Amino acid sequence: MIELDNVAYSYSGDALLTDISLQLAPGTFHFLTGPSGAGKTTFLKLCYGALKPTGGSVHIFGDDVTEMDRDAVAYMRRRVGVVHQDCQFLDHLSVAENVALPLSVSGQATPDQAENLNELMGWVGLQGKFDSLPPELSGGERQRAALARALILSPDVILADEPTGNVDWEMSQRLLRLLIELNRMGKTVMIATHDLGLIRAAKAHVQARVLRITNRTLQTAGADL
Amino acid sequence: MIELDNVAYSYSGDALLTDISLQLAPGTFHFLTGPSGAGKTTFLKLCYGALKPTGGSVHIFGDDVTEMDRDAVAYMRRRVGVVHQDCQFLDHLSVAENVALPLSVSGQATPDQAENLNELMGWVGLQGKFDSLPPELSGGERQRAALARALILSPDVILADEPTGNVDWEMSQRLLRLLIELNRMGKTVMIATHDLGLIRAAKAHVQARVLRITNRTLQTAGADL
């Protein structure tokens, strides 16, 4: 689905990432770790075309990112669900409308999506927050709303950047179960996190591969977890 | 230093917090936990006067919050260092200037503060980011910059809302050591977190009291941690 071939990236001057090759096959489950500032978010941005590699090539669903035009990027994003580290919303729309935003934006908003939305909001524990405005949410609630928004289009690939940074342990288990469930349905999942407990908990339920960014490159973490 | 007496708070309609009484004595170390959406951030906001209680009374440094005028609130904030959950910066100023902002704002910016700033930036691992702009920081780097900004005025009370939500385990240990060090120097510290591992690690070094928000009120967590 997503292929990185000898990818390098630098914001300016020194390379932040070099020599990264990876294939995200359908139905796989990946964790991405590494110290703060190692380049996890940067790596994910390369995977959903928010950044273009400064070296090597990235193919998303078979298309070379550097050759995609802006509309192609927009269409591609409807097939990739992304939870951003600093989740942002349209502050003048209710939480439910924000979660359903990808539907309206891609012209797929139909009344029968309502049940889908309901169920999803229930999964992430936001039943009571349908009509709240995003600035009225707590930190954890924002993250969960962002996750729900990433999942509403039922994307083929889910990329989540620290989706449990602000939620308690039980809630993070609940969110993890949701992602594992989706993975079982054939979705590709990649979660960037520094919470080793979460990775350990996941390993009990799913065949997860753990990637680690060290020394500016991607390495498969061993059985040390 | 901070006294809550039978405090209640509700954003609208139902009370979110009720019947909360607490005294933060100088030199104490508190953790605050509770599920996502329980009201940790709300509680901290009551402690630094960003919200006024809808019931009961809050005294900060002996003054009743409801009777403070706006300038008094501003002066009080210079004695309370706050790390916000969604840390925000002035995006057009460098990281170093942002960290030093409380100094300029309170008219205490002097050349001999430079060393202080240097040391602090080193502690939180931002040596190389002096001249970066805040939007160029990673999630964890932002949190650390926010912590440094909260500490630059050497405040009497430090309130930190999930200061380690986006940093790796080693970095969170490092930040915790910094806070413990400050506590030893007599500062009052309160950390809201859902990371039980962090609380456990702290207990080995410091006499910490763990508070838990459940059922809309504050309870002291037992030895179950």
Next chain:
Amino acid sequence: MRARLDQVIALLKGDQGADRIVPPSGFTVRLTLFTSAAMAFLTIFALALSLAAGRLGTSWGDELARASTIRISAPPEQMQEQVASVLRLLEQTPGVETARALSADEQRELLEPWFGPALPVEQLPVPQLIDVSETSDGYDADSLRLRLQAEAPGAVLDEHTRWRRPLVAAASRLRLLGWVSILLIGAATGAMVTLAAHAALAANAQVIAVLRLVGATDGYIAQAFVRRFTLRTLSGALAGTLAGMAALLLMPSAGDVEGLLTGLRFEGWQWLLPLVVPPLAALVAYIATSAAARRVLGGLA
């Protein structure tokens, strides 16, 4: 062209969903509304000024009548000859339309108020008058005077309506001034609407980033903003235009004075002219917002 038309229709119909993504109000929107209203109001005034100046120039120009007189005083025996040579001369002068010697009756009529009807014009040394009417270009008075002096020493050119010329010139300068004001105000409106649109888009940078992240195409995002700002500008300009027209209607009428300064108002079909202002303002807003949206979007991945 067809695609362009579809785009405009889509713009007007609007997309319920797309419309909601732009925050409903805010200072930048109010700013756009007010700017276009104020500028339309000023434009209407400048337009009325220009048209009034134009009418003023025309009416003064008409009254100018483009007429002058040549008075020939000569001893009776030379009179006939001088008159004939002056008439010949005038015939050859470029800018002179007709030239005609007044008859004795006409001369008596002219002098009647002075001397009564009984004056024996024929027996007095009354000068002969020649009525000259110019073409619209007019003739060169100085050179005509020189040639008259050579041909008929007793002839005096009297341009009795020359004094109105500066007035006509003044009126046409006033009209020019009006058009310059309209241009200035138009340019200022364009620039301000552009800046207001830019400011609004800058203020909504987060909205745009979020939309882009959840898979909205540039066209979808741009259209939502363009639609909002075009409509706001249109309604603002419409309000300003109507207010301006109402203010003109309420202007005190100058009564008799009107003969000369035909009032600061529109007349007849001219009342349709200000109605061009709102669509023009909307067009400016459309172009400005499209460009601004493209610019902001270009900066996003």
Next chain:
Amino acid sequence: MRARLDQVIALLKGDQGADRIVPPSGFTVRLTLFTSAAMAFLTIFALALSLAAGRLGTSWGDELARASTIRISAPPEQMQEQVASVLRLLEQTPGVETARALSADEQRELLEPWFGPALPVEQLPVPQLIDVSETSDGYDADSLRLRLQAEAPGAVLDEHTRWRRPLVAAASRLRLLGWVSILLIGAATGAMVTLAAHAALAANAQVIAVLRLVGATDGYIAQAFVRRFTLRTLSGALAGTLAGMAALLLMPSAGDVEGLLTGLRFEGWQWLLPLVVPPLAALVAYIATSAAARRVLGGLA
């Protein structure tokens, strides 16, 4: 008062630190700059228009000379008597300053161009002319005519400069129009600067929130913004004013025409008048930004 003064001095000196907290540029700032420049430019034009109209009115008014003539045609035997009674009548007419019968020499001079210097005025039935000069209020021509008819049937009132009256009225309307434009433009400037300041503060809501959170007082925050916007408005208005004055200097001179329309420009001390515009604009900006800052800050904890 003293505190107020200190405040203004602090404002002008600025606080190096405080100044940096406001983002250096952005569309809202540019908008403020441009708005004040454009509006100052238009104000200068309107001001020049008003002053030119004023001068026009004055010069036309002066040339009006407030003079008229009464022509008395009567049989020689009644002439003396009628002249005397008309002069008596004029003496009692309110609005008439002086009235004087022309001497035979003066009359001959008037008629000379028509009949040559040899005309025996005394032997012809030439009417007697009476020169009337009005006070600045003028007299009521219609009632004077009625009374003349009764007293001296052969007297005819000839108001030979009456035609300029409507022009003077027109000029004064033009001046009024200029002042109305200035008022309109002034009001629009004020409103736009206010809205631009509001928009800028709204766009900088995060900056304000951050400052408030790290312990900045309201006064500190407000001053940084007020200073920035006041200075921007001042420099924008200054640029617009200078551009407007330069444009006026470059306006083509009307040459001879000037006698009547004394040009769209300032004269003498009037060149100082436009210099009032920038400080006024800055004052508006100061008030607007202070109010806006207070409003935004009031909404924050």
